[in-house]
Amino acid sequence: MVVFVAAAFLMFTTVSADVFPNGTTMKVQAMCNDVEGLDCWGDDLPGERHFEVFSHMECCSACLSKPDCHAWTWNYKDSECYLKSACSDKRKGDNHKSGYRASGPSPSPPPSSECTVKTNTDVAVSHYKRTNAKTVGECCAACTADPQCKVAVFHVDHCNLKDQVRLVDSTSDYVTVFPAGSPAPAPTPTPAPPSPSAGCPPDFPYAGRDTAGIWAARSNRGACGSDRSFPEELQYSVFCFDGKGGVDADLGRAPRNRDTRGCMSFGTDESCTMEKDDIKEVQFVASSSGCFNPEGDHVWACPIWMTPKHWIAPQSGSGEMDFIERCGSGHGNGMATNFGWGAGEGQSSLPIPGDITEPSVFYYKFNSPSHGAGDSVESWKCPASANPIAEGTADCVLYGTNSGYYARTSHDERAANIFEMVTDMWNTPTSQAGSCSPTWRSYKNRSCRYRVNDVKTTFYKPPSWDSNSPCHTHLLAKESITLHNHSHSQSESVIV
Secondary structure, eight states, X not given: OOOOOHHHHHHHHHOOOOOOOTTEEOOOOOTTSOEEEEEEOSOEEEEEEEOSOOSHHHHHHHHHTSTTOOEEEEETTTTEEEEESOOOSEEEEEEEEEEEOBTBXXXXXXXXXXXXXXXXXXXOSOOSEEEEOSSHHHHHHHHHTOTTOSEEEEETTEEEEESSOOEEEOOTTEEEEEOTTSOOOOOXXXXXOOOOOTTSOTXXXXXXXXXXXXXXXXXXXXXXXXXXXXXXXXXXXXXXXOSSSOEEEEGXXXXXXXXXXXXXXXXXXXXXXXXXXGEEEEEEEXXXXXXXXXXXXXXXXXXXXXXXXXXXXXXXXXOOEEEEESSSOOSTTOOEEEOOTTSOTTTSEEEOOSOOSXXXXXXXXXXXXXXXXXXXXXXXXXXXXXXXXXXXXXXXXXXXXXXXHHHHTOOSSGGGSEEEEEEEEEESTTOOOGGGOOOTXXXXXXXXXXXEEEEEEEESSOOSOOTTSHIIIIIEEEOEEEEEOTTSSSEEEEEO
């Protein structure tokens, strides 16, 4: 999206909460309440230095999963987490946050006085009550005190009380809480692929959850700023997946007994991360209609975009690139490729030409100076039968080039250079971005739809995706390696 509330990222990475190993009953504690500027010096556990850790919650979760870990330190500049046996030497550390058990391991709790919690778990039914909560402990107390509550879900700064249980996998900022005194939940079996939904197209049969494990609901911290309202009834009706990385979103499938307001966001935050400087090509098939209608009925839809783990304002300096977005173009199909205002005259927003109600291939070429390829990003629109990654752009139309992209978006912080993909519709009153903003008419919109499929990527340097991962299987068009020519200062990218 073009507008990002920078403070929202900080909120989601510094929120205080209790996180526990999955499916265990533990005493609620404050070990995950981080202390800014504290470095627990020494006391490192052997082999417990973790890389690419992008929040203090992830670091604390790793510590709580190890019986001999009683302290942790997260270096957020380098995205490294250190698990420790104690915090006996407390020092001031720039770019550090730490947490520790005040008096060693927590004792085994009484079986009836604490809640049972499951991390990375949501409950896919609507809540009957929402309360403010700063910790899992507060959420536990709220559910335990309410006879109607069978389960609660703690998320960031609130607790959703629910009277039915339907567990689904989610991201690390969702914690499911079973009230004190309730029977411990049975271990959740490995879920079978969801049954095809009657409302989903035959080629996108999986409702509300990507069986490939590439897209996860509510996973991106940047989508919709601080607005995190994604009703389950919209998740499991509007969004359908093909199990290969493709998504089909259609507000026409929303339940008739409600409007279509919500921050409807899926991201690859936990799966297919990419180094910005190593991305070479992104290609996909996409179509959209009904999101840009007369009389102010403008749903802010962004079928696919990429954003860094740590978003540094403004957008033009963050590196965020909205491949297809219903914003920035007030004519034609209403869709544009956006780099953010300030990205250069005539290249901040590139209107997408022609009809996009029928599928077209979109192709983006990243000319990375880190690999001797200049400094620009090219945007191409091609016929649906084209495959520019393999066959070139002879049948395509170049509708814009953003020059100086890498120079504008250079940052030392590692998390600002690690990117993910997002797909979303931001259709709530908090979506305030000038001409991009939805109106009251948009909240009743049932015509906005889009589809993105056959997403493929290539890289100058292969990403750190496991060869058996869904990212490698479905999103990697061709592996690339970089051969350094010792007689030249530039590197050569070779497709293998």
